[in-house]
Amino acid sequence: MDTSDTMTHDVASIPAMSEVPRGRIAMWWLVASEIVIFGGAVCCYLMFRFRHPEWGALAAHTSTPMGALNTLVLLTSSLNMVLAHSAAERQDIRAACRNMIMAMLLGCVFLVVKAIEYTAEIRQGYTITADLFWSFYYLLTGLHALHVIAGVTAIFFVMLSASKRRHLHRVEMAGIYWHLVDIVWLFLFPLLYIAG
C-alpha cells in the first residue's frame, strides 16, 4: 500500500502492528476493560451470595419469564448486528441498515421490559435500599441497562453514516460492543434470575 492509498483510509481501518485494523484493536481493549468492570461487580456479588443463603428467597422475586424474554431479545439483536456486519462487508447497505434498525429496536424492547420489571419490583417495596441483594441487583442490571443505552446510541450514529456509504468498518466496531452487552446479560440472567 503506498502513501496515497493510506491517506484515503479512515485511521481506524488501517492495520496497526499486524493485519488487524486499529479500530478493532481499540474495541478489544474496551472489551477487556469492561470485563474487569462487570467481572469485578459480579465477583463481589458471588462472594456475598456465598455468605447469604437467604438471598435465594429474595431472588425468587425477580421475574424469570421477563429475564428469559430479555435474553431472547438480546440474543436476537446480536444476530441482527452480526448480520449487519456481514452485509456491510458485502457493501449491501440496505441489509446492513435494516439489521442495525432491528438491533436498535430490540435494544429498546429490552429497556422497556427492564422498566416494567423495575416498576413491579419497586411497587412491591424491593427498592435499591431494601436489602443488599437488591442493591446488587439494581447496580448490576442498571449498569448493564446504561450500556444498552450507549450501544443503541452508538448503533444509531453508525447506521446514519453507513446509510451514506461512509465508515462501513464501524458497523463491526459497534457490533463488537453490542455483543459484549449481550455476553454480560448472559451471565447476569442466571446469576440474578435462574440460580437465585
Add this chain to the structure above:
Amino acid sequence: MQETIEQQPVANYHRHVNYIKIWAILLVLLIVSLIVGMIGYQFFAVWMIFTIAVVKALMVVAYYMHLLWEPKFLWLAVGFAVLCLFFLFLGVVPDILLVKLQLAH
C-alpha cells in the same frame, strides 16, 4: 473507485459462518438452562446453568465477535483482563469471605 477504497475495511480475514444456526444453538442452550433451573436450588443445577452460560458466552465471542479468527495478541488482551479479574477476586476474598459481616439492613 476512490469511494470504494474508503468504504472497504482493510482486513477482511474473518470467516462468516451460518449465524442463524449459531443463534438457534444459543436459544436451545437458553431453554436447557431454564429447564435445569426448574430442578431447584441444587449444586448440580447451579453448575449446569453457569457452564451453559460460559458456553453461550464463548460461542458469541468466537463466532459473533470473530475472536476465533483474530491473532493471538488479541486473545492475550482479553486473557490479561481475565487475569486482572482473578487477582481482583483474590484481593477481595479476605475482605468479604473471611471476616464477620456487620451490614446495616
